[in-house]
Amino acid sequence: MEATTRKPAANAATTMKPKYEKDLRFKLIQDFDLIKPKDAATGMIVDNPYPPTRIIASEGVAKDAKGEYRQWRYIFGYKSVWVDEQSKPAPTKNQINSEKNDIIFKNGHLLVKKADLALIQALMLNDAFDGNEDPVNEIPKVFELIDDNASARKLRSLSDISFAAESEARTCSLEVMLPIAQLYGISTTDDEDIIRTQFIFQAKQNPEKFLENVANPKFKVKFTITEALKRGLINVTDGKIVYMETGKPLFEVNGNGDVAEQIARMVLMNDDIAIKLIEQLELNLKG
Amino acid sequence: MAITIPNSTPANFSDPSINRYGLISGLNIVNVHAYDRFYDTFGFAPYTQLAMMQNNFRKVENKQFLWYQSHGRTMGFVTASAAVTVANGAPATITVGAGSYSQSGTKSLPALGYVFHNSRTNVDSRVSAVPNKTTANAHTFVLTPLLAGQNASVAIGDELLGRGFVYVGDQSDKTDTIIKTIDKYSNYCTQLRTDDEISDLADAERIEFMINGQHSYTLKQMRDTDLRRMFELDYLIFEGTRADNLPYVEEGSNGVIKQVQANGINMDYTSWSLATFATMNRALNAVGAPKEYDFLSDDSAMTEIQNSIFTEINNGGIIYSQPGKRGGIDLDRDYQSMTIYKRKYNLGHYGLFDEQTTYGSTGLGARNRFSLLMPVGTTSTSYGENSPTVSAPRLSVNYQTPFNQNRWHVKENGLHSDGGGTKAGRIITTIGYFGAEVIGAQQFLIAKGS
Secondary structure, three states: OOHHHOOOOOOHHHHOOOOOOOOEEEEEOOOOOOOOOEEOOOOOEOOOOOOOEEEEOOEEEEEOOOOOEEEEEOOOOOOOOEHHHOOOOOOOHHHHHOHHHOEEEEOOEEEEOOOOHHHHHHHHHOOOEOOOOOOOOOOOOOEEEOOHHHHHHHHHHHHHHHHHHHHHHHHOOHHHHHHHHHHOOOOOOOOHHHHHHHHHHHHHHOHHHHHHHHHOHHHHHHHHHHHHHHOOOEEEEOOEEEEOOOOEEEEEOOOOOOHHHHHHHHHHOOOHHHHHHHHHHHHHHHO | OOOOOOOOOOHHHOOHHHHOHHHOOHHHHHHHHHHOOOOOOOOOOOHHHHHHHOOOEEEOOOOEEEEEEEOOOOOOEEEEOOOEOOOOOOOEEEEEOOOOEEOOOOEEOOOOOOEEEEOOOOOEEEEEEEEEOOOOOOOEEEEEEOOOOOOOOEOOOOEEEEEEOOOOOOOOOOOOOOOOOEEEEEEEOEEEEEEEEEEHHHHHOOOOOOEOOEOOHHHHHHHHHHHHHHHHHHHHHHHOOEOOOOOOOOOEOOOHHHHHHHHOEEEEEOOOOHHHHHHHHHHHHHOOOOOEEEEEEOHHHHHHHHHHHHHHOHHHHOOOOOOOOOOOOOOOOOOOEEEEOOEEEEEEEOHHHOHHHHHOOOOOOOOOOEEEEEEOOEEEEOOOOOOOOEEEEOEEEEEEOHHHOOOEEEEEEOOOOOOOOOOOEEEEEEEEEEEEEEOOHHHOEEEEEO
8 A cells, every 4th residue: 555545543643754655745624615706707616615825733732652742843854743852952943933834735735745754744643634533632624635546536436427427318218308307497398309418418517416316216206297287187276186087186285385396205205195196197198 | 591582572571579669668669779770791892883984884786796806916827737857958848737727727827938937946948839728627838948958847836937928039929818817706695683572561661770861671672682783793794604504595695704714814823922923924925915904813812912922022011110100000011913024913802702701601612712814904996987996995894775775774563663563562673784795815814723
């Protein structure tokens, strides 16, 4: 396993100073998509969802290898981050105030040279580090080590999902497509080609959600009810669903609410009458 | 707890055995005046009100309001996404690093003939080719050093600073236009409402003490509500958040802190010291920050900041003698402001960040050892056709006035009001629509002790 991909054990930084094969990349955990400015021309987020400048504490208290509290402080050029080991010679005021000690995430990211072991140790001792599983203070985690292999796997997984969604959108039957198209607000009365084009576009927009929607039986039921209402196969009279062919009231619904949603829920809860109604309506619609 | 919701008929005063004059005992007749004073124990200096008194507010036409800011600096740079090693004088093909793109990775700075200065190696190079500017987030360009004896190699993360289209030669052709990105910011006005229902009997019930010279319960209730509303407005402006899980359509509103967390400088520290001032100052300088700040801190942060200054100043900065004083001096070791590294900080304690002060609760909370630094002064802007450039505050409390009402719209209903209704009493409704506009959040700073 590569050193850069290893998730450190609890306060691993206290006990070891591993030699890293690659420079390490850290990133902030919390993003601010909703608040970030958008490009005035395109409406897209300008650069990335992180704050432009995030300064992490360069000193603190951590548990050492013996589990005892010990002060640490990152001073550029000092091999050890433990304050009691920084006395020969003791750092000058200028060294303590030096900008080289600042630990700053720019646009959410921080690249640390693999040789800067003290900085790596300082980052991993920080209570705000996601990999520090034995912090002195339980504070919200602020940053994490980027696992390159995991990132690659995630990227490939996203790519796979995107491919699957687009394939589904291009090849699925009309019967599968129409309920989901209706969900996305696509006019289901247009030509199939037009519906399909917009359908593919929706699949590309958010592939994961798209696949979730396709797999969700609720939308098919909702589509059936909506179509049946449109074609007058059923009606809501006096707060009850009436199957028009027989004129028989079947069960109560809230006529002022989303009738399709209510019936879909009943079907998913295995309500016999609702299930039978849907089966009958599907036959009617096919006919 | 101190308050209850809903505030309907005032329960505290509805029990006749407590305060009806008709039922007082002989002893009460003697000492009733001991009870006729009322003390408001806890006050508050709302920053929002102070800001508004300084004209830092603006009426907006729409619930969602927008403002535009230039993106980044006038001069641009890109980073190298990976190390490239070449021989002296040879061209190096470099991929533009993350964070150097705009418009979803489709635009980046390198253009044919543009000169870049490598900040680390001090080498100037010219873009001799741009093989790929079509693949999003993977633009490549070729750098050739201006001097044959120099090297265009880059290390990962190297910052390449744009120097412009220079040394373009005789009869040079048109160069690419460099367009500075404009950032569009948005926020919403959201509602803050209070309703006070005061029944006829509650008003008829004389309370023992007087408020503004009257025994009326209404006056006390309105005073309490006014004060609470000031807190609530400050919380809305500072701590407001966008909402996406309300059972009705309402976006909420991002407060100053949310906007600074997203777009400003966020700094953690362990113990406040001169080094913290130095770090903060460097971060502010890096964003071209102004020279004066309001430094709003909770109690803990204020204490440690004052202490850190005290230990730095010779003799703690104590004024030892005051002419005309006999029998001792007034010792003062508080610092109202401090100018350090050419920047002035107006040190203030802001009660809103102290849960214990504001609520009387026991926890210290997320705003313990918390400071918000807000630039003092204005920036320039212009709006409307042919309008001149005007000054705009860095924090504007934006508001709306639906139906052309006042900033705080107050309406009374009930039988004992002019607003109509048959129920015996008054319902006093107050509603306002507010949102925070933070101009140049990049130059605001949050400091949080951990």
